[in-house]
Amino acid sequence: MSKRNTDVQVEADDEIDLEAALDAYLDDDDARVAKIMGPLEACYVTSARDEKIEAQIKRLIKNSRKPRFPNRPPGPGNRKAGVGFAIVGESGSGKTEALQVMLSAHPAFPGYGIEGARCLLVTVLAPAPCTLGVFGNSILEALGYGTIKPLRENEAWKRVRFHLKALGIMFLHIDDIHNVLHQASESEIAKVADTLRNLMISTSWPVQLIISGTDKIVDFTEKDRQLSRRLKFVAFEDIDPKADAEWITEAVEDFAKTAGLKVVFEPEDSLIERLCRAAAFQMGLIFEILLAAIEISVTAKRKVLKRDDFAAAYADRIVQPEDLNMFLSPVWFDLDPSVILKKAEDEEEPATVHKRKVVRKY
Numbered sequence: 001m002s003k004r005n006t007d008v009q010v011e012a013d014d015e016i017d018l019e020a021a022l023d024a025y026l027d028d029d030d031a032r033v034a035k036i037m038g039p040l041e042a043c044y045v046t047s048a049r050d051e052k053i054e055a056q057i058k059r060l061i062k063n064s065r066k067p068r069f070p071n072r073p074p075g076p077g078n079r080k081a082g083v084g085f086a087i088v089g090e091s092g093s094g095k096t097e098a099l100q101v102m103l104s105a106h107p108a109f110p111g112y113g114i115e116g117a118r119c120l121l122v123t124v125l126a127p128a129p130c131t132l133g134v135f136g137n138s139i140l141e142a143l144g145y146g147t148i149k150p151l152r153e154n155e156a157w158k159r160v161r162f163h164l165k166a167l168g169i170m171f172l173h174i175d176d177i178h179n180v181l182h183q184a185s186e187s188e189i190a191k192v193a194d195t196l197r198n199l200m201i202s203t204s205w206p207v208q209l210i211i212s213g214t215d216k217i218v219d220f221t222e223k224d225r226q227l228s229r230r231l232k233f234v235a236f237e238d239i240d241p242k243a244d245a246e247w248i249t250e251a252v253e254d255f256a257k258t259a260g261l262k263v264v265f266e267p268e269d270s271l272i273e274r275l276c277r278a279a280a281f282q283m284g285l286i287f288e289i290l291l292a293a294i295e296i297s298v299t300a301k302r303k304v305l306k307r308d309d310f311a312a313a314y315a316d317r318i319v320q321p322e323d324l325n326m327f328l329s330p331v332w333f334d335l336d337p338s339v340i341l342k343k344a345e346d347e348e349e350p351a352t353v354h355k356r357k358v359v360r361k362y
Contacts, residue, residue, distance in 0.1 A: 025327065029299075052161060053098060057103075061208075063080060063083045077164065080206065081206050082206040082230070083230045087212040088214070088236065091214065091282070092282035093236040095175075099171065099173065100105040100144050111116055118167070121170070122173070126174055126175065130188075136153060136357075139160050140160060143163045164199075171206070173211070175213075177211045178220070189298045192220075222274060239281045241276040259299070260298075260303070263304070277326055280340055293310040311325050311328050321341065
């Protein structure tokens with residue numbers, strides 16, 4: 001009797017749209033804010049570094065089409081060894097966003113990031129700490145062949161190589177590869193580097209490699225000379241508050257205008273300089289703080305965007321006393337901007353792919 005009741009309950013639950021309860025909880029004001037913020041959150045600001053990434057992607061594509069032996073028929077067993085590139089920048093610089101926005105709209109990779117769709121390129125998040133066995137199992141999971149019980153190192157990588165070829169995946173992007181250096185021994189780090197190099201130089205199925213992470217990955221790649229010489233680097237430099245002030249100001253005004261707001265601050269507020277420092281001079285974090293400040297003003301139904309909105313947005317991120325708030329402190333130029341950078345690293349999550357509207361380069 002009790003078993004029948006349990007079965008009936010399960011069947012009833014299956015018919016309930018549980019996510020509808022989430023929508024029902026949100027009110028009209030939430031919908032108003034979402035309607036304003038949606039177009040802004042869907043924007044991606046292009047820059048010169050996007051052109052560098054595009055050039056490297058094209059380099060990988062061209063290499064993937066080159067035969068190892070020109071006088072033999074092209075095919076899986078007759079391709080040149082893979083090459084790769086590394087995107088290097090601090091957390092919050094926008095590495096993942098830049099690459100995934102480009103890949104999601106790239107004509108050479110239809111289906112990228114869409115579950116169940118076949119694509120020649122797959123993105124894998126390097127776990128931390130990252131032994132070779134853990135890494136292999138993570139790649140299998142990204143390929144759709146994860147197991148409940150982790151496989152042993154050798155078996156995991158044997159299956160990785162098999163499934164990459166079986167699925168026709170010719171390009172592998174490893175995000176946050178600096179996690180390989182977290183708590184892993186020197187021998188484990190060397191094994192990961194060896195394995196990636198072997199994927200690239202495989203005679204039966206060479207893979208083109210994209211890696212992204214902090215500047216620690218430069219040391220990682222240099223541990224294997226063959227891996228290092230096959231890679232080129234795209235550096236995401238820090239923002240320069242003086243050299244970049246003009247386009248950042250223009251971006252702040254454009255985003256605010258789109259939200260129906262007018263930017264109001266005095267020159268002595270040093271808003272742009274404070275914003276750059278608050279974001280630890282990282283482009284991605286600048287726009288995260290900007291969007292948060294705009295949402296605070298929009299939620300309050302104001303028509304202006306002021307320094308206080310930025311202060312509130314920053315306070316939510318650092319949970320520090322007011323005298324350490326970059327937008328309120330009179331000695332803001334002496335405050336440590338790495339606080340928000342460390343928080344960004346702690347909050348880092350597996351990247352998801354979004355269709356983004358690309359706005360003009362400022």
